[in-house]
Amino acid sequence: MSPTILLVPVEPAPTREVLEDLAARLLTAFGRTVDLREPLRPPSAAVICPDLCAAAPVAGAVAATLGCGCRDLLIGVTAASIAGNGPPAPRTCGGVLLLSAPRGASPHSLVREVGLHAGLGDCPDPGCAMHPQGEGADLCRACRGRC
Structure with missing residues (x-):
């Protein structure tokens, strides 16, 4: 069974609209259940300034x-x-992927970072979500087979 993707907003969290869009894109690309959790307040030691953690x-x-x-x-x-x-490292025990999604961030680049973390690499298929310059919303057959 494929693992669930637990999407955890960390304060300052992106808007609900951005989070729901990202969750939908992850579901489309990876075909895994996406569980959008409640926002998490980071420890005070993590906050460098209001826009940097x-x-x-x-x-x-x-x-x-x-x-x-x-x-x-x-x-x-x-x-x-x-x-x-x-940069996103392949997933390991204890591995948490952190994504920065400021206003105007490319949803494609966020999905691609998740793919890199899940162990996928660049894909030459321009319609694939793992293509570096592509805008595909889904994984190609080859990438889906490796995921």
Whole structure:
């Protein structure tokens, strides 16, 4: 059974509209249940300024609230910028993917980051959600087979 995608808004959270759009796109692309959770207030140590938070304490708070991520794909999404957040690494135990979704962020790039975290790489198919410059909403047959 494919893991559920747990989408956790982290304050300052994106608008409900952005979160619902992202959840719908993730469902379309990955064919997995997407559970949009209640917003999480990050620990005070994570807040550098109102529009900037530190990656490690936020990821720790998401993992402490929802578990290690072995069974579910844990994704924290905030409207703030994230300091110390490297490129998406393949999913591991304890792995939480943090996404920054400020106003005007490309939904395609957010879905692509989730794919990279899930272990997918770039895809040459321009209609695939994993194509670096594509705008596809779904995974191609080859990527879906690897996911």
